[in-house]
Amino acid sequence: MNKARSLSAAAVLALLPATALTACGGGTATTSASADEGTVTMVTDTKADVEPLIKAFEKKYPKIKVKLSVPAAGAIMTQVRTQLTAGTAPDVIRVWPAGGNPLSIQELTEQNLLKDVSSDSWTKDLDDASRTAMSVDGKVYGAPVTVTGIGALYNKQALADLGASEPTTFSEVLDLCAKAKAKDKSAFSIGAKESWTTQMVTYALTSTLVYGPDPDFSAKQAKGEVTFADSDWKQGLTEFGQMVKKGCFQESPNGTSYDESINRVAKGDSVAVIIATNAEAALKQKASAGTEFGLFSLPATDNAADTYAVGGIGSAYAINAKAKNPGLAQKLLDFIASPEGIALVATQTGSGPALPAASSYQATDVLKPILAAQKAGRLTVAPDQAWPDATVQAVHLTALQEMLGGQLDADGALEKLDDAYAKANEK
Numbered sequence: 001m002n003k004a005r006s007l008s009a010a011a012v013l014a015l016l017p018a019t020a021l022t023a024c025g026g027g028t029a030t031t032s033a034s035a036d037e038g039t040v041t042m043v044t045d046t047k048a049d050v051e052p053l054i055k056a057f058e059k060k061y062p063k064i065k066v067k068l069s070v071p072a073a074g075a076i077m078t079q080v081r082t083q084l085t086a087g088t089a090p091d092v093i094r095v096w097p098a099g100g101n102p103l104s105i106q107e108l109t110e111q112n113l114l115k116d117v118s119s120d121s122w123t124k125d126l127d128d129a130s131r132t133a134m135s136v137d138g139k140v141y142g143a144p145v146t147v148t149g150i151g152a153l154y155n156k157q158a159l160a161d162l163g164a165s166e167p168t169t170f171s172e173v174l175d176l177c178a179k180a181k182a183k184d185k186s187a188f189s190i191g192a193k194e195s196w197t198t199q200m201v202t203y204a205l206t207s208t209l210v211y212g213p214d215p216d217f218s219a220k221q222a223k224g225e226v227t228f229a230d231s232d233w234k235q236g237l238t239e240f241g242q243m244v245k246k247g248c249f250q251e252s253p254n255g256t257s258y259d260e261s262i263n264r265v266a267k268g269d270s271v272a273v274i275i276a277t278n279a280e281a282a283l284k285q286k287a288s289a290g291t292e293f294g295l296f297s298l299p300a301t302d303n304a305a306d307t308y309a310v311g312g313i314g315s316a317y318a319i320n321a322k323a324k325n326p327g328l329a330q331k332l333l334d335f336i337a338s339p340e341g342i343a344l345v346a347t348q349t350g351s352g353p354a355l356p357a358a359s360s361y362q363a364t365d366v367l368k369p370i371l372a373a374q375k376a377g378r379l380t381v382a383p384d385q386a387w388p389d390a391t392v393q394a395v396h397l398t399a400l401q402e403m404l405g406g407q408l409d410a411d412g413a414l415e416k417l418d419d420a421y422a423k424a425n426e427k
Contacts, residue, residue: 037063040328041090042317044068045076048281049315052344057335064328074194074258077102084113087322091329092336095142097133097313100384100393105134105141105318107390114141115319115326122337125355133313133385141318143337146278146351148314149295149370150200150207150382152188153279154272155265156292162271166296168304170239177248180271186250188243189270190404191261193254198400199393200274201243203310203382204298205236211380212308218386222425229414237403237410239300244404253404262286274298278314280350280366295366297373309373312381314351388424395420 044050047070054066069090071079076094081102083089095114099106108114117123118140126134130144159165162180167173173187180187191197209232210217220226228234243249250256250270262279264270266286273279283293297309317336323329335341343358345351350364352371363371373379384393399416402408408416 036061036331038325038328039065039067040092040325040332041067041069042092042332043076043080043090044070044094044315044317046070046278046282048285049278049345049349052348053336053341056340056344057332060335061331064331066332074196077196081108084108084320084322085111089320089322091320091323091325092317092332093320095316095318097130097142097144097316098385099389100387101390104385104390105316106136108318109136109141113321115321115323115329116141117143117319117330117333120330120334120337122334122355130313130354134316142316143318143333144313144316144354145336145342146314146346146349147311147354148277148349148351149367149373149379150204150274150276150310151295151297151369152204152272152274153265153277153283153293153295153366155268155270155283155287156294158185158265158268158271159294161268164271166294167299168296168307169299169302171302173248173299174242174246176271177243177246181247185268186264186270187248187272188250189256189261189264189273190249190253191256191258191273192401192404193256193260194258195397195401197258197261197275198397198404199382199384200276201240201298202233202236202396202400204274205239205300206233206383207297207308207310207380208300208306209233209236211383212306212378215380218383221421222386222388224425228417228421229411233417234410234414236300237413240400241403241410244406249404254401266291276314277366277370278349278351280364281348293366295369297369308378308380309370310382311370311374311379312385313354314349315345316354388421388427391424392417392420 058066080089080093096104098104116139123140134140134142134144164176164179167176177187261273262282263286265273266283280293297307299307317333319329319333337355339356339358342353342355343361346353346357346361350366352367353361395416399408399413403413
């Protein structure tokens with residue numbers, strides 16, 4: 001049976017609003033009958049992203065305590081999925097849109113692990129693309145909170161110290177790598193010890209090489225009309241290999257954690273990290289006062305006009321179907337999806353709002369290029385959202401780690417990807 005995801009190109013392009021959504025109030029549900037007292041548990045991947053949100057929630061409900069857990073970097077996928085299956089997961093959990101990884105909406109609903117929240121009043125504010133990404137069989141299972149992009153998030157001073165400017169062609173990317181290496185720095189930092197970070201580079205490259213020029217590529221791949229190996233994914237992985245060989249990344253990338261990779265850019269030891277825009281919050285925490293950051297889309301050709309950006313839902317939350325305190329879990333999710341909650345998280349993470357936000361929200365300099373790309377019709381979604389299941393993503397991440405370590409070339413990676421995709425698509 002073909003299990004390929006059904007997200008359309010038109011739908012995913014709508015995931016980022018051309019301008020920030022604003023609202024003065026409303027949007028919360030009244031489904032919780034529980035007393036406003038007790039403890040609700042929550043799990044996410046980055047504590048800093050939700051600290052202001054939790055503080056505001058506990059101020060509104062002074063008798064409710066949020067007990068937050070943050071798994072070790074890179075462990076949230078396996079740890080929370082195991083807890084969900086065992087019935088021991090927190091009440092409110094960080095989830096991902098559509099399919100493609102162990103904590104994505106479609107993967108979790110296959111085992112009835114999430115609560116249906118279709119009746120919540122904030123769902124009326126979901127745009128078509130967000131509703132599609134957060135739904136299965138017409139039922140909504142989570143609240144999208146932010147929209148984010150993927151690009152080269154860079155330290156402005158570190159770039160200036162090299163006498164360089166934002167590269168607009170792939171040749172200029174390699175030139176930047178050479179300039180940084182000559183100063184005992186690296187153009188890009190990558191925390192490949194946590195394998196999920198590696199995907200950001202190939203997603204950025206293939207947005208320009210594959211998904212921008214051919215918005216129907218994912219649908220064609222699901223039908224068996226195209227493969228990774230016979231498409232410009234080959235060029236993308238070849239360029240990734242070139243970046244490795246040219247020293248674009250720091251030494252021992254597979255031994256570098258995500259946290260260390262962020263710290264390198266904050267300190268100026270690396271110019272940029274190719275990552276989601278919501279990493280700006282972590283960069284600012286680690287950087288000295290006054291450090292400024294920007295973002296550029298990673299070019300993949302020698303024609304600047306070819307370049308596309310990547311964007312989509314950044315963070316989202318859902319209720320565990322076996323929540324120990326479902327009433328308070330509902331209150332917390334409703335607050336997260338409220339204009340106040342959306343504005344708090346979007347502002348804290350430097351992301352755009354996925355639902356109407358309070359007027360306090362303002363887009364950052366890092367997010368503005370993503371919004372500009374969306375407005376110009378040059379934004380694609382991360383491709384794993386349309387892959388048959390999470391096994392393709394797992395193979396993708398491992399292959400990139402092996403390329404970084406010199407154990408695999410582009411052709412070998414393509415062969416592994418095509419094999420994984422074919423097997424997943426037959427299930």
